[in-house]
Amino acid sequence: MATKRPADDSSGLSKEEILRYSRHLIMPEVGMEGQLKLKQARVLLIGTGGLGAPLGLYLAAAGVGQIGLVDFDVVDFTNLQRQVLFGSSDVGRPKITAAADRLRNLNPAIQIDPIETRLSSENALELFRDYDIIVDGTDNFPTRYLVNDACVLLGKPNVYGSIFRFEGQITIFGYPDGPCYRCLYPEPPPPGLVPSCAEGGVLGVLPGIVGTIQAAETLKLIIGKGQPLIGRLLLFDALAMKFRELKLRKNPDCPVCGTHRTVTKLIDYAEFCGIRGEEAPSTVTNIPEITPMELKSRLDRGDDLYILDVREPHEYQICNLDGHLIPLGELPRRVHELDSSREIVAHCRSGKRSADAVQFLQKAGFRKIWNLKGGILAWSDEVDPTVPKY
Amino acid sequence: MAVKVIIPTPLRAYAGKQESVEVQATTVAEALSAVTTKFAELKKHLFADDGRLRSFVNVYVNDEDIRYLQKDQTSVKAGDTISIVPSIAGGALGLAF
Numbered sequence: 001m002a003t004k005r006p007a008d009d010s011s012g013l014s015k016e017e018i019l020r021y022s023r024h025l026i027m028p029e030v031g032m033e034g035q036l037k038l039k040q041a042r043v044l045l046i047g048t049g050g051l052g053a054p055l056g057l058y059l060a061a062a063g064v065g066q067i068g069l070v071d072f073d074v075v076d077f078t079n080l081q082r083q084v085l086f087g088s089s090d091v092g093r094p095k096i097t098a099a100a101d102r103l104r105n106l107n108p109a110i111q112i113d114p115i116e117t118r119l120s121s122e123n124a125l126e127l128f129r130d131y132d133i134i135v136d137g138t139d140n141f142p143t144r145y146l147v148n149d150a151c152v153l154l155g156k157p158n159v160y161g162s163i164f165r166f167e168g169q170i171t172i173f174g175y176p177d178g179p180c181y182r183c184l185y186p187e188p189p190p191p192g193l194v195p196s197c198a199e200g201g202v203l204g205v206l207p208g209i210v211g212t213i214q215a216a217e218t219l220k221l222i223i224g225k226g227q228p229l230i231g232r233l234l235l236f237d238a239l240a241m242k243f244r245e246l247k248l249r250k251n252p253d254c255p256v257c258g259t260h261r262t263v264t265k266l267i268d269y270a271e272f273c274g275i276r277g278e279e280a281p282s283t284v285t286n287i288p289e290i291t292p293m294e295l296k297s298r299l300d301r302g303d304d305l306y307i308l309d310v311r312e313p314h315e316y317q318i319c320n321l322d323g324h325l326i327p328l329g330e331l332p333r334r335v336h337e338l339d340s341s342r343e344i345v346a347h348c349r350s351g352k353r354s355a356d357a358v359q360f361l362q363k364a365g366f367r368k369i370w371n372l373k374g375g376i377l378a379w380s381d382e383v384d385p386t387v388p389k390y
Numbered sequence: 391m392a393v394k395v396i397i398p399t400p401l402r403a404y405a406g407k408q409e410s411v412e413v414q415a416t417t418v419a420e421a422l423s424a425v426t427t428k429f430a431e432l433k434k435h436l437f438a439d440d441g442r443l444r445s446f447v448n449v450y451v452n453d454e455d456i457r458y459l460q461k462d463q464t465s466v467k468a469g470d471t472i473s474i475v476p477s478i479a480g481g482a483l484g485l486a487f
Contacts (some may be wrong), residue, residue, distance in 0.1 A: 141479045164478040167399040185477040187445040202480060235475065237399070240409065246453045246473065329403070 013039070017109055021063050034223035035063060039110075041222045044068040044131035046119055046147055048099045051137030051161050051209030051214065053085040058215040060103040060110060064222070067103065068113040068131055071095045078390075082204035119143055121266035124150040133221055134174075135159040135214055141188035142269035148173060148181035149266055157221060159223045161214040166203045166238040168210035171229050171248060172217055178230040183251035183258075188273045190249045200251065206238050287355045290345055290370040292382040308338065308346040310357040311376075319376060319387050331360060340366045347372035347379070349390070391416055391468040395425050397432055404431040418449060419462035421472050436474070446477040 013021070013035060024030040030038075041064050048071040055213050059067055075083070075090045075098055083334055090098040096114040101111050115124060115353075119138075128150050136147045136158055144162070151158040151174040158174040160181065173180045213234065219225045235244045255262045298305060307323030309316060316325050326334050328348070338344065344366065346354040351374050358371045372379065380387040394412055397405045405411065406429060413428075415421035426433040438444050439478045449456045450473040466472065 002411075027402065139480050141477070144479050162478045163480045165399050167478070169475075169478060184448065185446050188479075189444075189446045189477060222422070233475070235473075244453075246450050247455065249458050250457060251457075 001331045003029045010383075011036070014109075017063070020107075020109070024062070029225050030112060030223055031301070033038050034225065036220070036274045037222050037224070038290075039065040041133070042068070042131040043065040043133045043218060043222075044070065044128060045135050046070050046143065047137035047139065048085060048095045049073070049079070049137060049139060050082045050163070050202065051211040052099070053083045054208050054211035055137055055215050055218070056085055056099055056103050057106065057213060060112070062215075062219055063107065064110065064219075066111045066113065066131075067094055068115055068127070069099050069103075070115045070117060070119055070127065071099070072116055082202065082207050084208065107268055113233060119146060121146060121269065124266060125154060128154050128156060130234050131156070133157050133218055135218055137161065137211060137214070142273045142275065144181060145188065145272060146266065146269045149256050149263060152180050153265070154170045159214045159218050161223070163202055163206050163210050166206055168206060168213075168236040168238075170210055170213045170217070170230060170234045170236070171232060172221070175230050177250065179250040179359060180257045181252060182256050183254045184233070184248055186255075191274050192295075198232060203238055204210045209236065209238065222382045288370045289373040291373050292379045294380075295345055295372060296383045304342065306339070306342045306344045308344050308354075308357070309348070310346055311348050311356050315390075318390050319380075321376065321379065321387075322348065326371065328357055331357055335364055336364070340368070343368040343370075345370050345372055350377050351375040391466060391469070391470075393421055393466045393468070393470045395421055395472045395474055397425075398474055400476055400478065401435055401474065402405065402430060402433060405429045417462065418451060418456055418464045418466060420471060421466060422462070432471055448475045450475060451472070 009345055013032070018025065021035050025032060043059055043064050043066070045055055045067065048056060048069050052069070056067065075086045075095055075096050076094050077091055080086060080088065085099050085102050086156050094116055096116045100112045100114040115127065119127070124146055134147060134151050134156050136144060137146065138144060148160060149296065150184050155175055155176065161168060161170045172178070206242040217229050220228055231248050233246045233248050237247065250257065252258050275288050307321055309320060309325045310321035310331065312327050313325065319372045326337065346369065349355040351371060354371050354375065358369050376387060377389055380389050391414065392412055393415055394410050396410045397408060402408065411425055411428065413421050413424035415424055426436065431466065436444060436447055443449065443462065451459065451464055451466055451470055452468065
């Protein structure tokens with residue numbers, strides 16, 4: 001929990017600090033005055049993932065005196081492709097612990113507050129109170145709306161960044177005269193429109209670029225120099241390698257920061273975003289399933305089963321069960337390639353897209369069709385561990 | 391009037407994987423209608439059942455939000471750029487639509 005200031009004197013810089021920050025000190029835009037502001041600053045990072053990694057590294061390196069880190073996750077192998085705070089030996093460690101170790105090693109002169117918790121409506125206001133600037137590096141809509149509302153209620157700036165595949169959005173919300181997240185997007189997308197594995201993924205360097213821009217904006221807010229990204233939405237497309245800027249306006253009818261506010265305390269954000277449980281409930285029911293073991297024994301018996309792979313071609317290249325590839329999106333126009341008189345087993349990575357495929361094919365009149373339960377991931381776990389998981 | 395409509399990453403799958411589409415239009419409504427006529431799948435992602443633009447999708451003419459202009463009746467002229475900007479939440483695995 002964030003509490004005390006660093007024990008050393010925050011009104012000046014030690015000889016070591018002067019040497020460490022010399023490239024800031026010799027630059028008039030920062031100088032001794034700016035460096036002392038950085039030393040006295042308290043910044044809370046929500047999330048220590050793809051965005052949090054460059055944020056933590058650059059804010060710590062720059063000498064931000066107190067950095068709070070909020071996360072509850074554990075480092076996973078698939079994080080290492082972009083979460084450059086962590087190394088291979090950190091896999092399995094709590095992110096908070098690994099991040100705190102890394103940042104303390106980078107800069108022992110600052111205070112790191114590891115806060116291992118899931119941010120919630122119950123703890124957000126209390127946590128945010130101890131910091132001057134909140135930086136949103138989360139990965140889901142409920143937390144984004146929670147961070148926004150808590151910042152507006154407390155009058156704290158919210159340095160916002162979000163990413164999707166190879167595109168990013170960056171701005172600063174929460175300034176009294178500036179817009180908030182709800183001014184930009186009054187409501188989140190319904191959970192039914194969550195992307196499948198086929199549409200997921202992120203270019204590893206993208207959160208590095210977006211998080212670094214958030215870090216730059218945070219440092220500028222602290223030292224009070226330059227033109228902050230308030231009232232401007234910066235869009236970045238890594239494929240086109242283009243930046244664009246759009247004007248953001250404060251919405252006078254905004255329920256949180258407008259003139260007639262209806263949201264005056266934190267609410268249930270999972271409910272606001274239409275999510276009931278931990279995971280969005282599957283909309284698909286009564287899908288005939290076959291387990292990987294059952295499929296294996298039937299194939300071993302020599303049964304005539306047709307394996308339909310509904311993933312994308314780039315996923316087929318990672319691993320496959322020698323099935324016939326028709327991506328889910330192409331199924332409606334390629335359905336004639338399938339023989340409804342044969343027994344068909346559809347699969348994808350985890351079983352969700354193939355459940356949709358089975359449902360579609362049932363409606364199209366297919367009767368002898370099953371969904372491979374748990375997809376190729378379950379096949380790797382239960383039948384053939386040489387099949388790589390992704 | 392030829393205007394350019396920029397398709398955001400999460401919607402490109404429904405727009406022939408194109409980054410932008412050139413259409414003939416004099417208002418934003420005409421431009422979006424031309425785009426969704428060309429790519430029918432885009433329609434349900436841009437508009438709710440009542441025909442209104444979804445609240446997690448914003449539309450800009452050049453750098454101005456149409457909510458603060460004349461909404462979908464905002465006029466466009468040759469060379470204007472219309473941007474469709476949906477809400478994205480990703481920090482790790484993107485969440486969009």
